[in-house]
Amino acid sequence: xxxxxxxxxxxxxxxxxxxxxxxxxxxxxxxxxxxxxxxxxxxxxxxxxxxxxxxxxxxxxxxxxxxxxxxxxxxxxxxxxxxxxxxxxxxxxxxxxxxxxxxxxxxxxxxxxxxxxxxxxxxxxxxxxxxxxxxxxxxxxxxxxxxxxxxxxxxxxxxxxxxxxxxxxxxxxxxxxxxxxxxxxxxxxxxxxxxxxxxxxxxxxxxxxxxxxxxxxxxxxxxxxxxxxxxxxxxxxxxxxxxxxxxxxxxxxxxxxxxxxxxxxxxxxxxxxxxxxxxxxxxxxxxxxxxxxxxxxxxxxxxxxx
Amino acid sequence: xxxxxxxxxxxxxxxxxxxxxxxxxxxxxxxxxxxxxxxxxxxxxxxxxxxxxxxxxxxxxxxxxxxxxxxxxxxxxxxxxxxxxxxxxxxxxxxxxxxxxxxxxxxxxxxxxxxxxxxxxxxxxxxxxxxxxxxxxxxxxxxxxxxxxxxxxxxxxxxxxxxxxxxxxxxxxxxxxxxxxxxxxxxxxxxxxxxxxxxxxxxxxxxxxxxxxxxxxxxxxxxxxxxxxxxxxxxxxxxxxxxxxxxxxxxxxxxxxxxxxxxxxxxxxxxxxxxxxxxxxxxxxxxxxxxxxxxxxxxxxxxxxxxxxxxxxxxxxxxxxxxxxxxxx
Numbered sequence: 001x002x003x004x005x006x007x008x009x010x011x012x013x014x015x016x017x018x019x020x021x022x023x024x025x026x027x028x029x030x031x032x033x034x035x036x037x038x039x040x041x042x043x044x045x046x047x048x049x050x051x052x053x054x055x056x057x058x059x060x061x062x063x064x065x066x067x068x069x070x071x072x073x074x075x076x077x078x079x080x081x082x083x084x085x086x087x088x089x090x091x092x093x094x095x096x097x098x099x100x101x102x103x104x105x106x107x108x109x110x111x112x113x114x115x116x117x118x119x120x121x122x123x124x125x126x127x128x129x130x131x132x133x134x135x136x137x138x139x140x141x142x143x144x145x146x147x148x149x150x151x152x153x154x155x156x157x158x159x160x161x162x163x164x165x166x167x168x169x170x171x172x173x174x175x176x177x178x179x180x181x182x183x184x185x186x187x188x189x190x191x192x193x194x195x196x197x198x199x200x201x202x203x204x205x206x207x208x209x210x211x212x213x214x215x216x217x218x219x220x221x222x223x224x225x226x227x228x229x230x231x232x233x234x235x236x237x238x239x240x241x242x243x244x245x246x247x248x249x250x251x252x253x254x255x256x257x258x259x260x261x262x263x264x265x266x267x268x269x270x271x272x273x274x275x276x277x278x279x280x281x282x283x284x285x286x287x288x289x290x291x292x293x294x295x296x297x298x299x300x301x302x303x304x305x306x
Numbered sequence: 307x308x309x310x311x312x313x314x315x316x317x318x319x320x321x322x323x324x325x326x327x328x329x330x331x332x333x334x335x336x337x338x339x340x341x342x343x344x345x346x347x348x349x350x351x352x353x354x355x356x357x358x359x360x361x362x363x364x365x366x367x368x369x370x371x372x373x374x375x376x377x378x379x380x381x382x383x384x385x386x387x388x389x390x391x392x393x394x395x396x397x398x399x400x401x402x403x404x405x406x407x408x409x410x411x412x413x414x415x416x417x418x419x420x421x422x423x424x425x426x427x428x429x430x431x432x433x434x435x436x437x438x439x440x441x442x443x444x445x446x447x448x449x450x451x452x453x454x455x456x457x458x459x460x461x462x463x464x465x466x467x468x469x470x471x472x473x474x475x476x477x478x479x480x481x482x483x484x485x486x487x488x489x490x491x492x493x494x495x496x497x498x499x500x501x502x503x504x505x506x507x508x509x510x511x512x513x514x515x516x517x518x519x520x521x522x523x524x525x526x527x528x529x530x531x532x533x534x535x536x537x538x539x540x541x542x543x544x545x546x547x548x549x550x551x552x553x554x555x556x557x558x559x560x561x562x563x564x565x566x567x568x569x570x571x572x573x574x575x576x577x578x579x580x581x582x583x584x585x586x587x588x589x590x591x592x593x594x595x596x597x598x599x600x601x602x603x604x605x606x607x608x609x610x611x612x613x614x615x616x617x618x619x620x621x622x623x624x625x626x627x628x629x630x631x632x633x634x635x
Contacts, residue, residue: 032437033444039434040451046510047454049477050466067480107362110355118352126360128626133367135563135622137571139593140615143604144373145366146597177366180359185629209348213355238459240574245598256459260578263465270468270475277465284457292450295457299515300522 054274061271076275084262084276086255093237093254093283095168100175101232105225107176108183113213115184116191117199127185134181138241145174149246166248174246175236183228186301190224191217224301230291231298234284255280371615378609383602391605398609409610412587415501419508419588420569427509428565431516436546438517439524449521453514460511460574467507468494468579497585504575504586512568516561523557524550556628563625570618589614 053066060071080086111130115123149165159167194217202212218225243257250261262276287295344352378399381392402409434452438445455463470477471493482488493503527550535545551558573590576582582591589610596607 032442036437036444036448040448043451043454043510043514046466046470046507050469053469061475065480066475066477067484107359111359114352114356122356124630126356127630129360129368130363131629132619132622132626133363135567135618135625136367136371137567137590137611137614137618139573139590139597140374140611140618141367141370142374142593142597142611143377143608144370148366148370173362174366177362180363184359209344209351210355234457238462240459240461240577241594244577245594256461259461259465263578270472273465274469277462281458281462284459288450288454288457296453296518299456299518 050274050277053271054278056271058269058271076272077279080262080272080276080279083272084258086276086279088251089253089255089258092168092252092258093256096171096175096243096254097233097236100172100179100236101229103172103176104179104183104232105229108180109187109218109221109225110213111180111184112187112191113217116188117212117217118209123188127188130181130184132181134178138178138245142245146245160249165246166252168247168252170246171242171254174242175239179232179235183232186228186298187221187224190221194220223297227294227298227301230287230294234287234295237283374608374611374615377605378612380605380608382604385602394605398606401606402609402613406606408583408587408592411585412582412589412592415587416569416572416589418501419505419572420566422502422505423509423512423565423569427513428516428561431513432520432561434513434517435520435524439521449517452517455511456514456518458511460508460572461578463507463511464504464575464578467503471503494579495584500579500585504579508572508575512565515564519557519561519564520554523554527553559624559628563621563628566621567618570614 053061054076055072055074057071057073057075061068064070111126115126146165149170150163152164153162154164154167154169156162158169161167164170164173198216198220199212202216207215237254238256239254240256243254247253247257250258253261259276259280263273377391379393379395381394381397382390434448438449442448458466468476473479473490473492473495476493478493479488479490483490491499494500531549531553532545535549540548571590572588573582573594576586576588576591577594580586581595582588593607593611593614596603596610
């Protein structure tokens with residue numbers, strides 16, 4: 001590629017632009033790496049600080065201060081896990097996140113399929129309605145939603161409160177409603193790029209509309225679905241507001257929202273709080289380390305278009 | 307139909323079925339009426355597949371939003387029946403702007419939030435993307451590090467930064483006391499500075515997000531543009547400002563909208579710190595405390611929410627029309 005032999009974009013470098021010689025650019029490259037290393041370390045620092053202190057004994061740091069070494073222990077993790085009753089909150093997060101992600105992907109891929117293959121007339125209007133909903137400030141829906149949720153009765157085996165309010169189902173539904181917009185948009189872009197002949201062939205074979213969706217289109221969407229699923233898991237797991245607004249029983253809270261209660265439970269023991277934070281961050285860190293490619297792809301899926 | 311075997315990749319469009327080839331001009335061949343007729347079951351399936359998601363979005367997002375607008379013209383405690391709602395015109399808006407002390411700081415703080423996000427993290431994110439958009443040893447490692455905070459929730463970020471900002475146990479004060487013998491500062495508690503302390507944490511996360519958006523945008527810029535600029539003797543800075551940056555217009559719009567919406571929706575981090583009081587007032591937090599707080603002033607809270615709604619709708623319209631225009635190409 002010729003691009004590599006060209007003088008490169010660089011702000012930190014001395015005015016050597018004119019010179020095509022690579023050797024002259026070396027100092028600039030050193031500066032570039034120095035800048036990146038320093039910035040990257042600064043970026044990592046808050047996380048590393050939390051991780052390091054989560055392994056330290058509170059009594060030790062209370063006496064010697066945090067700018068010291070020593071007092072390393074694993075007790076904080078055990079204490080955070082047990083005192084903070086983290087397992088129950090994790091379960092709540094699971095009960096909310098998994099159904100919400102699956103439901104969102106199913107419904108949005110259905111809608112995207114219809115919009116991209118069948119309905120040309122409603123296409124733009126519907127996509128606009130869907131996509132815009134994803135960006136509304138959640139607070140703007142709070143009051144009517146609160147009333148609505150209280151007014152919808154549910155059998156007690158689904159919700160101990162007897163209504164949609166203070167039920168996991170209610171939180172799942174609002175997450176789904178909010179996220180459908182973005183996913184429908186991304187998936188319909190993807191589906192529109194598929195050759196129409198695929199569906200034609202399926203139709204000739206007598207496949208029903210649902211079979212065309214389920215057996216032909218959906219399998220081809222797997223990369224997009226994986227990226228979106230990664231993104232949705234992170235977003236929904238990280239949600240703080242909806243659980244705060246739509247759940248009233250403390251024992252139903254997902255872990256991200258429950259953290260606030262942990263803060264008072266852990267009092268001023270910052271090492272314990274660090275351990276709790278690290279535990280809570282673990283699922284998203286798994287996303288970060290293992291599913292990075294999907295996450296980045298998902299984040300830029302919508303944006304790189306156009 | 308070969309739907310049992312592994313599906314062909316989407317690119318395999320060379321061997322489609324011969325004669326009933328779709329009209330290539332429009333991509334999609336079928337217009338209503340010209341395609342095969344759908345049976346009753348198929349039509350029901352289509353209606354359900356679009357109808358159920360649409361019902362959820364309209365019923366749980368758009369209708370509540372519309373109801374909020376209506377409620378903002380009323381006085382209501384939110385507990386009594388719908389017949390206790392009292393129509394009071396624009397009184398709530400007048401009150402918000404005249405006799406509600408936290409409103410003005412909240413508007414100002416949201417604006418500061420927006421301006422700071424725009425000036426520091428957005429520019430830094432763009433700068434990092436430009437630096438990393440090339441073959442660079444360790445480039446992907448740098449990239450990963452910068453976007454690490456993006457996977458963390460803002461609530462959690464509030465906690466993580468508390469370890470640094472805490473007055474008595476935080477790193478920052480310990481460090482300042484050690485090197486400069488400085489008195490302890492209550493970074494999250496002092497109303498003169500806590501907004502900026504929080505913004506450092508929020509910006510820490512925003513930078514990585516913006517960097518990712520620009521990295522995606524830069525990859526899509528036609529390399530021949532840069533080559534042409536270089537052949538014409540343009541330096542790197544000039545190439546970026548005159549050639550690359552204009553080519554990033556769609557991404558720039560997305561970044562503007564994302565930043566505005568993020569600034570407007572900012573909530574979690576101030577709520578976990580002090581529920582949005584004492585220097586950390588934000589409109590989102592005011593709405594929440596008016597609605598789910600003890601006072602439960604539903605009409606008034608709704609009026610505040612409508613202020614948010616109106617500001618965000620302006621940008622949402624810009625965003626949606628940009629995205630859809632791009633998608634229709």
